[in-house]
Amino acid sequence: MSDGERVETGLVRRLLPEPEVAILFLAGLAMLFLGVPAPKAIPLMVVAVLLDLEHFSRTQELAERLEARSRPLVGWILSSGRVQAAVGAAVALAVGFPDRQTWPSTLAVSLVGVAGVWLAYVSPPAADPGPLPRSGAVAWLTVFLSLAAWELVNLFQQPDLQTGSFDHPTLSVLADPVLDVRLWRILFVGVWLALGRWLLGLRE
Amino acid sequence: MSSHDLTIGVYLLLFAIGLAMQVRASASSTIPSLAAVFRRIMRTRTGRVAVMSAWAWLGLHFFAG
Numbered sequence: 001m002s003d004g005e006r007v008e009t010g011l012v013r014r015l016l017p018e019p020e021v022a023i024l025f026l027a028g029l030a031m032l033f034l035g036v037p038a039p040k041a042i043p044l045m046v047v048a049v050l051l052d053l054e055h056f057s058r059t060q061e062l063a064e065r066l067e068a069r070s071r072p073l074v075g076w077i078l079s080s081g082r083v084q085a086a087v088g089a090a091v092a093l094a095v096g097f098p099d100r101q102t103w104p105s106t107l108a109v110s111l112v113g114v115a116g117v118w119l120a121y122v123s124p125p126a127a128d129p130g131p132l133p134r135s136g137a138v139a140w141l142t143v144f145l146s147l148a149a150w151e152l153v154n155l156f157q158q159p160d161l162q163t164g165s166f167d168h169p170t171l172s173v174l175a176d177p178v179l180d181v182r183l184w185r186i187l188f189v190g191v192w193l194a195l196g197r198w199l200l201g202l203r204e
Numbered sequence: 205m206s207s208h209d210l211t212i213g214v215y216l217l218l219f220a221i222g223l224a225m226q227v228r229a230s231a232s233s234t235i236p237s238l239a240a241v242f243r244r245i246m247r248t249r250t251g252r253v254a255v256m257s258a259w260a261w262l263g264l265h266f267f268a269g
Contacts, residue, residue: 020250106268135235140241
């Protein structure tokens with residue numbers, strides 16, 4: 001590696017110390033280019049920038065202070081079945097009963113989404129499980145990247161980026177007729193909530 | 205086989221591979237479970253926030269207007 005390459009790598013490492021930041025930012029940027037509405041794409045970029053700023057400021061200390069202050073509240077939310085059931089019921093009502101993708105569901109899903117990200121930010125770190133076996137990690141990465149690639153292949157086969165194709169349906173196009181049915185919509189928003197709870201539970 | 209069937213078939217194949225890996229993970233020392241993968245990604249605050257942001261985005265994408 002030449003000195004120039006070494007300097008460049010060091011600069012990239014300093015500016016983007018963690019790959020998740022770049023992935024989030026690029027995902028948001030790609031969505032904007034693909035015509036995803038700005039309110040769905042820009043939050044990812046904002047979160048990425050805020051995370052990156054942590055490395056250049058004193059916000060790490062802020063995060064630790066927030067974590068200490070929020071510990072009782074986080075513990076209460078994550079351990080209280082009643083709170084989670086109430087949130088689940090409220091979101092199911094807001095998503096299931098009005099027509100699909102109207103303001104009540106947007107508000108409910110946005111609030112729960114922000115709460116999930118906040119809980120992730122302030123919840124205490126768990127023990128590092130250690131590195132994964134390389135072959136297994138590569139296998140999972142291959143599955144996720146293949147799924148993403150196949151989704152993109154089908155997206156670009158559509159007549160245009162906003163019009164679904166019957167011959168080359170994306171997962172969103174396949175989900176549309178299912179989520180148009182109230183019962184399925186309530187079931188799948190329950191699955192989404194359970195997934196979020198499971199992910200947060202991995203840190204407990 | 206139509207393009208429609210092929211497209212859905214590839215999705216099903218990829219989901220089946222993921223499911224098989226998850227089932228095999230309990231008996232294998234080389235294939236980690238999905239929980240282990242996410243636990244590893246979420247060991248840092250950045251990873252935790254990134255994963256939960258992706259989760260929030262999925263909710264917005266499928267349920268929000």
